[in-house]
Amino acid sequence: MSTKTTDSPFESIFPDRTIVHTTDSNGNIFGWLALPSAAALPETAKRLAAHGARLCAITAFNEEKFSCGGNMELVYNFDLDGAVLNVSIPVTPDDRCVPSLVNDFTNADWHEREFAELFEVKLTGRDAPKRLFLDPDIDSGVFNRLIPLSSMMNGASTKRLWETIFAETSMPDWAKEAK
Secondary structure, three states: OEEOOOOOOHHHHOOOOOOEEEEOOOOOEEEEEEOOOHHHHHHHHHHHHHOOOEEEEEEEEEOOOOOOOOOEEEEEEEEEOOEEEEEEEEEOOOOOEEEOOOOOOOOHHHHHHHHHHHHOOEEEOOOOOOOOOOOOOOOOOHHHHHOOHHHHHHHHOOHHHHHHHOOOOOOOHHHHOOO
16 A cells, blocks of 8 residues: 555545545555544534545444453544545543434444444434344343454354353343254
8 A cells, every 4th residue: 555645535525634545556545534532523424424425334343452341443434436534433431422423324323233232332413223133131232241353253153152141141042052
């Protein structure tokens, strides 16, 4: 990757922000914008929406490998005319509230519901989202506390995973039958 600042559609949208630009071997442009806090996210999203950007994905991850409940980061990936802007925000154990983007990007709903449920991040500016995966009787954020996502992604999503999750309650029959 090389550093590149020309031809980026983001410079005119954010003349007041520092965006690091890179390009890949095919000339695709990537912008990297680190916001100081989640409070700066709504205004950033509004500017992008006003220019026709599309929200592609939101990724949540722990900053420290295998940590549970520590500092996290959320990265929002936006596409504008073929250029990608990666906007990151910090999420700390003391402040796990993040403003919702569903008013500007309706497709944020699924991503927000996922990280709220799996990482126990609270969303502001919207009604409490319905669960996607977990039974309402299971505490939100249980995957992040009991089995870090990186471990789960490395093949720990077997019967052992459900045994760990249901250690303090009775395991449902469907989980007992898993291999």
